[in-house]
Amino acid sequence: MNGSDSGEKAFLGVIVLDTRFPRPPGDIGCPQTWTRAGIPARLRVVPGASARRVVQQQDPALLGPFIDAARSLADDGARLISTSCGFLAGWQAELQAVVPVPVITSSLLQCADLPAPGIVTFDAASLHPSLLRKAGVPAGTPVQGLAPGCELQSRILADDSVLDLAQAQQDVVAAAMRLVSRHPQVRTVVLECTNMPPYRAAVEAATGRPVHDLETWLLAVWRRAQSSSTRRAG
Incomplete structure (x- = not known):
């Protein structure tokens, strides 16, 4: 090495x-x-x-x-x-x-070591159970995706050269709020997407939960x- x-x-x-x-x-x-x-x-x-x-x-x-x-x-x-x-x-x-x-x-690899994790992902439809198993994510861990076609998702998929950062933050916070609203047992939020850490503080403030990311x-x-x-x- x-x-x-x-x-x-x-x-x-x-x-x-x-x-x-x-x-x-x-x-x-x-x-x-x-x-x-x-x-x-x-x-x-x-x-x-x-x-x-x-x-x-x-x-x-x-x-x-x-x-x-x-x-x-x-x-x-x-x-x-x-x-x-x-x-x-x-x-x-x-x-x-x-x-x-x-x-x-x-960041998915740390789910097994966190208390009652819930995942916010870039694309829930593509985060297949087989991938979660490979990452060692505990069975039944709640997953919530960005709203399909939202600013952050659409700009990244299109590989656009512009991004509304304020709207992207709102997209991530909205997904996190849907996660904890639908699954109030979630104690820790895990941001799957490596483009989401810039919005970590906003997610913590909105959800009242500790947030982990890569x-x-x-x-x-x-x-x-x-x-x-x-x-x-x-």
């Missing part, structure tokens, strides 16, 4: 979809998300990996290119590898099998790893 044990070279590797839609800070595919946290990161784009192909088609032809991207990042010294789409949880096992460093493809998880994992390295060095 070239450079993975070197504090100088170690970095977070993010496998990113091939898109042009706006990614505000907090979005996993936004470089500022990591620079503001003081985490060195390298983003590796998978050519041709559109949101439609990954989310709605779950195109198996993309698995090979994603594996190549993971191997490339690990060879370059990534200490931790993630992705910019929660639906890639379906390939968690395949990606982890080809690299010697931890892979966290999706950004918060990766930050915690990275900081724990850095802390352990510092203790070992001392």
Whole structure:
């Protein structure tokens, strides 16, 4: 694992979809998300990996290119590898099998360790039970999607170069409110979509529940790893 044990070279590797839609800070595919946290990161784009192909088609032809991207990042010294789409949880096992460093493809993977989770997803119709099982999501976990055709969903699927961020926030908050209204037993909200973390605070304020997403998880994992390295060095 070239450079993975070197504090100088170690970095977070993010496998990113091939898109042009706006990614505000907090979005996993936004470089500022990591620079503001003081985490060195390298983003590796998978050519041709559109949101439609990954989310709605779950195109198996993309698995090979994603594996190549993971191997490339690990060879370059990534200490931790993630992705910019929660639906890639379906390939968690395949990606982890080809690299010697931890892979966290999706926030869905943490559902099993959270109290009474409920999921807000980019596309409920495409979040099939088989994918949830692969991610280890407990059976019966409530799932609520964005309203089909809403600002955030339509702009991403069309790979549009503009996005109304205020409306996108309203879209995510509305989905979260539908989730907790229909399933009041939900104690923790999990944002499946890696484009949703910019709206986390608004969801927490609206639902009154703690909100978990891929950004918060990766930050915690990275900081724990850095802390352990510092203790070992001392």
